[in-house]
Amino acid sequence: xxxxxxxxxxxxxxxxLIEVTKLSxxxxxxxxxxxxxxxxxLRVQSGEFMAIMGPSGSGKSTLMHxxxxxxxxxxxxxxxxxxxxxGRTDDELAIIRATKVSFVFQAFHLLPRATVLENxxxxxxxxxxxxxxxxxxxxxxxxxxxxxxxxxNFLTSQLSGGQKQxxxxxxxxxxxxxxIFADEPTGNLDSVSGIQVxxxxxxxxxxxxxxxxxxxxxxxAEFADRIVHILDGRIASxxxxxxxxxxxxLTSLK
Amino acid sequence: xRTFDVFLQAGRSLWRNIVRSxxxxxxxxxxxxxxxxxxxxxxxxxxxxxxxxxxxGSRSMVIFPGNEQEGNVSQVLSGHDSLTxxxxxxxxxxxxxxSIAPIVFLPGSVEFGRETAAPQVLGVDPNFFSNQKIAAExxxxxxxxxxxxxxxxxxLGPDAAADLFGDVSxxxxxxxxxxxxLTVVGVTKPLGSQFFQNVDDRVYVxxxxxxxxxxxxxxxxxTMLSTGSFDLAFTDVKALLRQRHSIDNPDDDPKKDDFIVRxxxxxxxxxxxxxxxxxxxxxTVAAISLIVGGIGIxxxxxxxxxxxxxxxxxxxxxxxxxxxxxxxxxxxxxxLTFIGGVIGALGGLTLAYLISRIVSGYLPTYTFAISAYAxxxxxxxxxxxxxxxxxxxxCKAAQLDPVESLRYE
Numbered sequence: 001x002x003x004x005x006x007x008x009x010x011x012x013x014x015x016x017l018i019e020v021t022k023l024s025x026x027x028x029x030x031x032x033x034x035x036x037x038x039x040x041x042l043r044v045q046s047g048e049f050m051a052i053m054g055p056s057g058s059g060k061s062t063l064m065h066x067x068x069x070x071x072x073x074x075x076x077x078x079x080x081x082x083x084x085x086x087g088r089t090d091d092e093l094a095i096i097r098a099t100k101v102s103f104v105f106q107a108f109h110l111l112p113r114a115t116v117l118e119n120x121x122x123x124x125x126x127x128x129x130x131x132x133x134x135x136x137x138x139x140x141x142x143x144x145x146x147x148x149x150x151x152x153n154f155l156t157s158q159l160s161g162g163q164k165q166x167x168x169x170x171x172x173x174x175x176x177x178x179x180i181f182a183d184e185p186t187g188n189l190d191s192v193s194g195i196q197v198x199x200x201x202x203x204x205x206x207x208x209x210x211x212x213x214x215x216x217x218x219x220x221a222e223f224a225d226r227i228v229h230i231l232d233g234r235i236a237s238x239x240x241x242x243x244x245x246x247x248x249x250l251t252s253l254k
Numbered sequence: 255x256r257t258f259d260v261f262l263q264a265g266r267s268l269w270r271n272i273v274r275s276x277x278x279x280x281x282x283x284x285x286x287x288x289x290x291x292x293x294x295x296x297x298x299x300x301x302x303x304x305x306x307x308x309x310x311g312s313r314s315m316v317i318f319p320g321n322e323q324e325g326n327v328s329q330v331l332s333g334h335d336s337l338t339x340x341x342x343x344x345x346x347x348x349x350x351x352x353s354i355a356p357i358v359f360l361p362g363s364v365e366f367g368r369e370t371a372a373p374q375v376l377g378v379d380p381n382f383f384s385n386q387k388i389a390a391e392x393x394x395x396x397x398x399x400x401x402x403x404x405x406x407x408x409x410l411g412p413d414a415a416a417d418l419f420g421d422v423s424x425x426x427x428x429x430x431x432x433x434x435x436l437t438v439v440g441v442t443k444p445l446g447s448q449f450f451q452n453v454d455d456r457v458y459v460x461x462x463x464x465x466x467x468x469x470x471x472x473x474x475x476x477t478m479l480s481t482g483s484f485d486l487a488f489t490d491v492k493a494l495l496r497q498r499h500s501i502d503n504p505d506d507d508p509k510k511d512d513f514i515v516r517x518x519x520x521x522x523x524x525x526x527x528x529x530x531x532x533x534x535x536x537x538t539v540a541a542i543s544l545i546v547g548g549i550g551i552x553x554x555x556x557x558x559x560x561x562x563x564x565x566x567x568x569x570x571x572x573x574x575x576x577x578x579x580x581x582x583x584x585x586x587x588x589x590l591t592f593i594g595g596v597i598g599a600l601g602g603l604t605l606a607y608l609i610s611r612i613v614s615g616y617l618p619t620y621t622f623a624i625s626a627y628a629x630x631x632x633x634x635x636x637x638x639x640x641x642x643x644x645x646x647x648x649c650k651a652a653q654l655d656p657v658e659s660l661r662y663e
Contacts, residue, residue: 098573126573
């Protein structure tokens with residue numbers, strides 16, 4: 001299996017961040033079984049920028065939900081930071097979501113009638129160890145990191161689409177998670193805002209964050225180092241992207 | 255999630271929808287407000303009534319002529335003649351009653367100079383004043399010597415004194431009662447009303463004088479005190495009067511008697527049951543209004559949960575546990591009912607106070623009152639309403655699946 005870090009001599013001994021073996025997911029609804037994922041084998045190392053690509057209905061979102069602990073696999077093994085995640089209670093999964101992973105959604109999912117700062121502080125409420133006195137400071141740092149310093153006390157309804165998504169990215173940063181899942185982050189944005197948002201994710205990756213991007217658009221997937229294609233619930237291909245796009249080049253073209 | 259954060263989150267959510275929150279609270283506010291208002295007014299009424307009775311003391315007894323079938327106390331005014339002075343002489347020999355004070359009404363108006371007033375004129379035995387706890391404000395009351403001498407004296411109630419004399423002291427002045435001239439020797443202390451009769455608008459004259467003027471051989475009513483238990487006195491008085499009036503009444507049927515015996519204790523019992531009825535009524539209204547308000551809360555909370563499905567999904571994705579969501583929604587509902595309850599209680603108290611200010615203009619002994627129980631019950635019930643009716647929406651919210659919720663349109 002190709003890895004972003006095969007070139008490093010220490011890579012082989014490094015514990016993968018995510019290690020999935022023979023994972024499958026079957027939805028049962030009114031006794032009708034709908035298989036969604038089959039025998040998925042996947043390893044993701046810390047620091048990767050990976051895209052999961054596939055048409056709608058391919059199972060890519062389901063895979064992301066399982067990897068992000070919003071859903072559980074039906075069969076197979078999911079090891080996160082070397083630890084098996086089977087048998088975790090709902091509350092244990094909630095704590096993992098609060099501390100280890102975060103999400104950026106296509107529809108932003110910001111609290112309405114709340115400010116940028118309030119939105120970015122929200123995950124810290126559920127974080128078991130970060131003291132409340134640090135919340136505002138951390139949130140402000142995350143807001144500054146996505147370039148929204150001047151919008152800190154704006155209501156989210158006063159923001160443009162791109163600014164909303166950057167608020168969501170700041171929110172995903174604030175708990176310093178092990179991995180950020182971005183589910184079609186540019187899906188609701190025009191192309192300029194989309195490139196800005198991808199630029200923000202690129203910057204995060206450059207500073208060492210692990211990002212797993214889910215998209216059906218090749219142009220968006222190409223920002224990643226590695227593209228995993230999902231088709232009909234199976235991994236169709238897993239390749240390193242050699243012609244990686246960069247937001248800096250594109251924005252200057254516009 | 256820390257407790258303080260749960261409060262903060264609930265508070266912020268309510269604040270973001272302040273208009274809806276206010277409208278949702280309104281049901282509880284009106285319910286609790288109405289209950290507090292009613293229980294305060296009920297409490298004031300009870301104090302007013304019980305105050306009138308207890309002012310007489312628990313030993314006080316009254317015998318009226320007439321019987322229960324023919325009517326009630328109003329018989330007194332129609333001049334039944336069953337309580338003769340011979341009966342009274344015999345009553346005085348009973349050991350179970352004491353301080354017997356017959357009353358004879360003296361008809362006619364009372365005049366002073368060109369002023370005329372129409373107070374109730376009572377010919378009373380000196381015992382009457384101690385039986386009814388009536389004291390002198392100025393001068394003195396009618397005493398045994400006045401009675402024995404058939405003295406031409408009068409004691410005025412404060413309202414009667416004010417009607418005839420205004421601010422001038424009436425002591426030593428001559429008033430005309432009927433066609434006799436009497437000297438005012440005293441004015442009684444203001445008492446308001448006893449058993450809903452204004453005792454301040456009265457003129458008292460010696461019983462012997464009233465008997466001499468009217469030639470009446472019977473008393474209009476008799477007040478007395480029981481020496482020990484009221485029940486013994488009651489039995490004794492009934493037996494004596496039945497024997498004297500040749501009434502065969504082994505079944506103790508009050509309809510066969512030609513007299514009615516009442517005590518302040520009896521009245522207490524009756525009024526206590528009235529006040530119990532009032533309490534039950536208020537409690538029923540409270541329960542109904544809180545259920546109605548609670549259903550309103552539940553309804554809005556269910557709508558809120560549907561509307562906020564995506565927010566709930568988001569919170570779960572950000573790491574909220576089931577209990578965090580449950581507590582937040584439960585707390586929102588409890589905060590709504592509690593704040594609504596507090597506003598309602600304050601509103602109810604304010605209204606009850608204003609009412610007491612207005613009513614006390616007419617009934618000086620009416621005072622503002624509220625029992626601590628009513629306030630505690632209102633606070634407790636509004637909290638419980640919040641928990642009971644918030645539970646189902648909060649459970650619904652907490653059990654939402656995060657993936658489904660995030661997709662919810």
